Amino acid sequence: MEVARFWRTKGQRYQLVGEVCPSCGEKIFPPRDVCPACEKEAKTPYTFSGKGEVYSYSTIYSAPEGFEKYAPYTVALVRLAEGPLVTAQLTDVDAQDVKVGMPVEMVTRVLREDGERGMVVYGYKFRPVCANQGAAAQQI
């Protein structure tokens, strides 16, 4: 596994660190160093709140290599409260309960594991905001 590749993006994956454009104020995720709104340089880090809502979703039955054991799992485009869309998996929710517009929040989970001796890659997923707070409290 490419350790450096995952180390490079740890800020994005663990904390949703993107950027804010110093020229026009656009919030940017994933970071891209050139503002998509005004095309000026934008390198100021900005940590997103992790709140958002489901823009679209899909349940994957036929998974790519390394994800077969997780199938079926549900992925989504999430519209973050600050504006950008982000692509991620949904978690702590049954596929049939997912709706467009559903409020969600970011949590850190395992994205993939490469066998017993391999690397474990963590990153953001999103879970429903209201429904799961009760369930989480019960587990504790």
Added chain:
Amino acid sequence: MRDVSIIGIGQVKVGEHWDKSLRELGYYALHAAMKDARLERIDSLFVGNMLSGELTGQEHLGAIIADFAGLKGVEAVKVEAACGSGAAALRMGYIAVAGGMADFVACIGVEKMTDKQNASVTSALAMAADGDYEALHGLSFVSINALLMRRYMHEHGYKKEDFAPFAINAHANAVNNPYAMFQAPVTQKQFTEAKMIADPINLLDSSPIADGAACVIIAPTAIAKEFTDRPVRIRASAIATDTVAVHDRRDPLFLEGGAISAQKAYAMAGVGPHDIDLFEVHDAFTIMSALSLEAAGFAPRGKGVALALDGEIGLSGRIPITTMGGLKARGHPVGATGMYQIVEVATQLRGEAGANQIKNARLGMAQNIGGSGATVITTILEGF
């Protein structure tokens, strides 16, 4: 700039060619096109391909195919633009001939996908998407299109079964194409009951993984008639790009790259959508047909599916699409697909499409899409 025409076409049947290697497939298509053009030498070779390294362990395709074809010393390079590699190779050849750098150029699209298991191919195809921000999160290429389809249904009020006409039309047309992978029709019932891959995309929304190769030979129009009785002029060839990741787009349901490349092509040819007699869309998934029809100006936003439901995409409809089966039924050997589209449009304009012939077809267009719209190549061809 010189006017450029297609003087030869060649293709192999799309399918699972366990007995043929990538270089053989490429060579067969090249050989057929050179024979069609009554040509024994070429100046340059552009090979469109996406996944030869990942799926067959072979890069350096320009030299491999040139060597295998006995074209010692010829200029040859690979062109890669994900699923848009085929038409991108034609665009590079077009630039070479139009610019006066070469007279006879072969443009091949070739892909060998069936040597690997499904999950490996699924992973390889996801390389057309954003590796760090889409694929790393477990998204398959199908699921990215599924996100678009779900949102399209949500915004425009369509039901899942409304997308069936795209698949039904493609399969009906493939019945008469001897080079198609699936020469069999499908029904609305089969569509409704097909196996889900990434909800709401099922097996019949999706084009199949396949092996294939197609080729065209292009030359200056001024000398084209010396090589063929039915040259096909390239009236326009235009590439445009958009963000690779769908989440980076202002409006994911509008293929901006598709619109820009279509506008460039219309301007270059001095025509508009109403002048086009047939349109080979990039129907990798049914949703892509709808988005491509809208981006190219054949339907207003949200009306691409309505166009299909109204029966306007059939061979005698307002704008016939996937006239030889499309990606859905001819098959989708990714890097070869764009060249199959060109060969099929040329076949129509030469009047050789048999039972699927569009009457009086003069102008044909193809739109080849890389990724979920990040690279879009629009080509407009004219028959003589």
